[in-house]
Amino acid sequence: MSITQKEEKKVFGGRQMRFEHVSDVLNCMMQFSVFLPPQADQQSVPAVYWLSGLTCTDENFSSKAGAQRTAAELGLALIIPDTSPRGDDVPDDPDGAYDFGKGAGFYVNATQAPWESHYHMYDYIVSELPKLVEANLPINHQRAISGHSMGGHGALVIGLRNAERYASTSAFSPIVHPTAVPWGRKAFKGYLGDDVSSWEAYDATLLLKKSAGVALPPILIDQGDADNFLAEQLCTHYFTEANEVVGAGAQIRMQPGYDHSYYFIASFIEDHLRFHASNLR
Amino acid sequence: MSITQKEEKKVFGGRQMRFEHVSDVLNCMMQFSVFLPPQADQQSVPAVYWLSGLTCTDENFSSKAGAQRTAAELGLALIIPDTSPRGDDVPDDPDGAYDFGKGAGFYVNATQAPWESHYHMYDYIVSELPKLVEANLPINHQRAISGHSMGGHGALVIGLRNAERYASTSAFSPIVHPTAVPWGRKAFKGYLGDDVSSWEAYDATLLLKKSAGVALPPILIDQGDADNFLAEQLCTHYFTEANEVVGAGAQIRMQPGYDHSYYFIASFIEDHLRFHASNLR
Numbered sequence: 001m002s003i004t005q006k007e008e009k010k011v012f013g014g015r016q017m018r019f020e021h022v023s024d025v026l027n028c029m030m031q032f033s034v035f036l037p038p039q040a041d042q043q044s045v046p047a048v049y050w051l052s053g054l055t056c057t058d059e060n061f062s063s064k065a066g067a068q069r070t071a072a073e074l075g076l077a078l079i080i081p082d083t084s085p086r087g088d089d090v091p092d093d094p095d096g097a098y099d100f101g102k103g104a105g106f107y108v109n110a111t112q113a114p115w116e117s118h119y120h121m122y123d124y125i126v127s128e129l130p131k132l133v134e135a136n137l138p139i140n141h142q143r144a145i146s147g148h149s150m151g152g153h154g155a156l157v158i159g160l161r162n163a164e165r166y167a168s169t170s171a172f173s174p175i176v177h178p179t180a181v182p183w184g185r186k187a188f189k190g191y192l193g194d195d196v197s198s199w200e201a202y203d204a205t206l207l208l209k210k211s212a213g214v215a216l217p218p219i220l221i222d223q224g225d226a227d228n229f230l231a232e233q234l235c236t237h238y239f240t241e242a243n244e245v246v247g248a249g250a251q252i253r254m255q256p257g258y259d260h261s262y263y264f265i266a267s268f269i270e271d272h273l274r275f276h277a278s279n280l281r
Numbered sequence: 282m283s284i285t286q287k288e289e290k291k292v293f294g295g296r297q298m299r300f301e302h303v304s305d306v307l308n309c310m311m312q313f314s315v316f317l318p319p320q321a322d323q324q325s326v327p328a329v330y331w332l333s334g335l336t337c338t339d340e341n342f343s344s345k346a347g348a349q350r351t352a353a354e355l356g357l358a359l360i361i362p363d364t365s366p367r368g369d370d371v372p373d374d375p376d377g378a379y380d381f382g383k384g385a386g387f388y389v390n391a392t393q394a395p396w397e398s399h400y401h402m403y404d405y406i407v408s409e410l411p412k413l414v415e416a417n418l419p420i421n422h423q424r425a426i427s428g429h430s431m432g433g434h435g436a437l438v439i440g441l442r443n444a445e446r447y448a449s450t451s452a453f454s455p456i457v458h459p460t461a462v463p464w465g466r467k468a469f470k471g472y473l474g475d476d477v478s479s480w481e482a483y484d485a486t487l488l489l490k491k492s493a494g495v496a497l498p499p500i501l502i503d504q505g506d507a508d509n510f511l512a513e514q515l516c517t518h519y520f521t522e523a524n525e526v527v528g529a530g531a532q533i534r535m536q537p538g539y540d541h542s543y544y545f546i547a548s549f550i551e552d553h554l555r556f557h558a559s560n561l562r
Contacts, residue, residue: 011544063544263297264290267293
């Protein structure tokens, strides 16, 4: 389990790095980015994992969110993976759709041909990537997880299913109920097949509804009310209703005037990192 | 003199906007971006002009520098122009070079064919663009100017030649002495011709050397010492030497470990905006 460093740039006194490695879980070569805060020169630090949305790589959040400023202040590493397996040997959507295949792994473990040989983003994020970074970088076992849109879905699902592994979870503009909306239904049918009962383990609203007696992490969600995808794909109200029924205590904030872009993420990433830092202590 | 709004996104409580207009000075259609801070809803606000570097458009700084956070706090508008005239009717470098022609206007008024019919970026930045934004947006006549690399050259030259129009000038990684380095010599020869005496009005180091008795604006420069272009193209030491000889009082900071990228700009843009705000008061 080794990683090869490809880039390093200084930012806010810390190090923005890019690595390449062979992924056993995804069965291909992968790239990911890491921000190490200045504190990592002295000691191992906690990490916030960031899961990006459709069409993104590790570079969008790295260059556009401005998250390194607050992460440097708080002594948090940022772990920023890609959004799907990559490479010429990895199958892609036959029509080149933006919402399935490469750039659209949806953080599930695919069970259907031809996707099941590579598309295991759930296991990659939960197991392989933490082992890699904790073995090779000054990063300790304290983790939190966040993400945007498809990555917000991933962060909520992974946080809800692994409260022992993540101190807290947060999301910007998440797909909260993928089994009920077009993006999620298309992806889950493709990766998981027609048996909709197999979809439930990847639906944050359904997981929350069934969470009675289960330990849940602290949850923070920000959603812009001028987001073009809110009505059809994100549908925050499903999660809000489940949160109220279950009494899960998630903070769900509707932010007036904000859209789906990285300008929205940049505006509130400081809040999310402070939220995670307070739970990582 | 009208401008047409093409985009608007909310960020840090303010408005990131994109406009299109017919430029009389550049003789083509142009786009530029503006950030209006929340304070502009109540009153007209001062503006910091940002001049970008080679290959950039108005979008690089808008999406990567994170400048809106501090601008929103300080009540500063950001005016972010393109780096050259644009469009099918505008001549470009015949070899498609990145350092001449489109994306590389060098903030001069060209005098040589075929460039002189469009490449008047100096007049566009100093005259046409301020008139446009001050006539059409809640922006007052208080101005400061900053930029990166080729745009740092532009900001220094424009600030030094127009102290009555700009409260202060600053630069990241500027080309401080273009008549002495490859990027500048190629551009000036192309746009201004073989008479090197015509180049002097666009060289910050030469302008500073000849500034005895001339009012100068406060100047702040940040330069990364791990910048790949420092030794051959940027050559900060020329400006530092002139600054000492003239006693101009420019603050010139070498920042250890930083390179030429937007990660460097993001790390110090807050300092620059606070510097400009203090001079705009």
